[in-house]
C-alpha cells in the first residue's frame with residue numbers, strides 16, 4: 530500500500546439536467562505527481578477540477594484525498610465541518626485570481642491560516658514573508674490587489690493557497706486571463722513548485738508548459754478522458770484522432 | 785418670524801431624533817431582513833419576503849396610522865412619537881433589507897469560492913470576505929434610503945408629533961405666513977439632508993480608499 534494515491538477519483542459523473550458534463554472519469558494522482566488536463570473549452574476540465582474539493586459536487590462517483598472521502602454523504606452540519614477541514618489540504622488557484630480586494634497582500638495570505646489554524650500574528654507575518662519570498666513578491670507585502678499587475682496577483686493567489694500548506698494544488702487555467710508578457714512569471718512559480726515536488730493538477734491551454742512540467746497529460750473531450758499518458762506520447766505520438774485534431778490546432782496556432 | 789424660530793429649532797430636534805432612531809431601527813430590521821431573505825431556510829426566506837412586500841406595498845402613512853390608532857385595539861398603547869418612530873423604522877427597514885441584500889449578492893461569486901476553497905466556513909466567509917465588501921457597496925444606496933427616511937418623517941405630523949412639518953402648520957394660524965413657515969421648515973429639512981448626504985459621501989470615500 531505504499532502507492533496509495535493522494536487524489537483518487539472513482540467513476541466521477543456530473544450532469545446539469547440532461548447535460549452530461551462528466552462521464553465516468555477515474556483518475557489517480559500519486560504524491561509528487563504533476564498532471565496536466567488539456568482539452569477544448571466546455572469539455573469538463575473545470576468541472577472535474579472543482580469536483581476534487583467538492584466546489585462542484587459530482588452527481589455520481591467518489592473523490593478521495595488519501596484515506597478521506599471528500600464527497601461523503603453526511604448531514605448538512607457534519608458535511609460542512611468535514612469539507613472545511615478537507616479543503617484546507619487542497620489549494621486552488623483560479624483563472625481570475627479571486628484575491629480579496631479589501632485586504633492587502635499580507636492579509637490575503639494570512640487570513641485563512643489565522644482564522645483556521647489560530648496562529649499568532651508574528652507567526653502569520655513570518656508565514657506571509659516565507660510565501661511571498663517563494664513567489665518573489667516580498668516587496669509587495671503591504672500593497673492592495675488593485676495595485677498589482679495580473680501576473681503579480683496570480684503569484685499572490687498562489688502564495689495564499691500555499692500558506693495553508695496543502696497536500697495538493699489545483700490550477701484552473703491560472704494564466705489564461707493574463708497578458709502574454711505576464712504568463713512567464715506565473716509559469717516560473719509553478720515550475721519551482723514542481724521542482725519542490727508539490728502534487729499538482731493543472732488545467733491549461735499552454736501545451737508547451739504542460740510538456741515541460743508535467744508527468745502525465747490527460748486529454749478530455751465532451752466529458753470523457755479520451756487519452757492519457759506521459760507528455761512525450763500525448764504530444765508527439767497521440768493515438769486518438771480527437772487528440773491529434775486538438776493538438777494540431779493548438780500546437781501551431783500560438784495565440 | 786424671529787418669534788417662531790426657537791420653536792422651529794425645537795421641532796428640528798424632534799425631527800432629528802425621529803430620523804436617527806428610526807434609522808437605527810431600520811438598519812437593524814434591514815440586517816435581519818437581508819439575513820432572512822438570504823437564509824438557507826425557506827421559512828425565513830418567506831418571512832423576509834413577506835415583510836418587504838407588505839411594507840413596500842402599503843403607504844407609510846397607513847403604517848403609521850395602524851400602529852398609532854390601531855395599536856390600542858390589540859393592546860399596544862403608544863405615544864405618537866413612539867408609534868411614528870417605530871412605523872418609520874419598520875418602513876425604511878424593508879427598503880434597507882433590499883439594499884443590503886442587493887449589496888451582498890453583488891459581491892463577486894469568485895470571492896466566496898476562494899474563501900471556501902481555503903477552508904473557511906460559510907459564516908467565516910461571510911464575516912471576513914463577503915460582508916466587508918458588501919458594506920462598501922451598500923453605503924451609497926443606504927444613503928438614498930436615509931434621505932427618503934428624513935423626508936418621510938414629515939408624515940408623523942398626521943398623528944400630531946410636534947416635528948418640523950407639524951410646527952410649520954401650527955404657526956400658520958398665528959402668523960398668517962404660510963409661505964415663510966413652510967419655507968423655513970423646508971430649509972431646515974434641506975440642511976439636515978445636506979449634512980447627512982455629505983456624511984454618507986465621506987464614509988463612501990473612506991471605505992473606497994483601499
Ligand SMILES: Nc1ncnc2c1ncn2[C@@H]1O[C@H](COP(=O)(O)OP(=O)(O)O)[C@@H](O)[C@H]1O
Nearest residue numbers: 545548550568569570571572573574575576577
Ligand atoms: N453551472 C452550470 N450549469 C449548467 N451547465 C454548466 C454549468 N457549469 C458548467 N456547465 C457546462 O458544463 C460543460 C463543461 O464546463 P467546464 O467544466 O467549465 O468546461 P471547461 O473547463 O473544459 O471549459 C460546459 O458545457 C458548460 O457549459
Ligand SMILES: [Mg+2]
Nearest residue numbers: 574575576702
Ligand atoms: Mg474551464
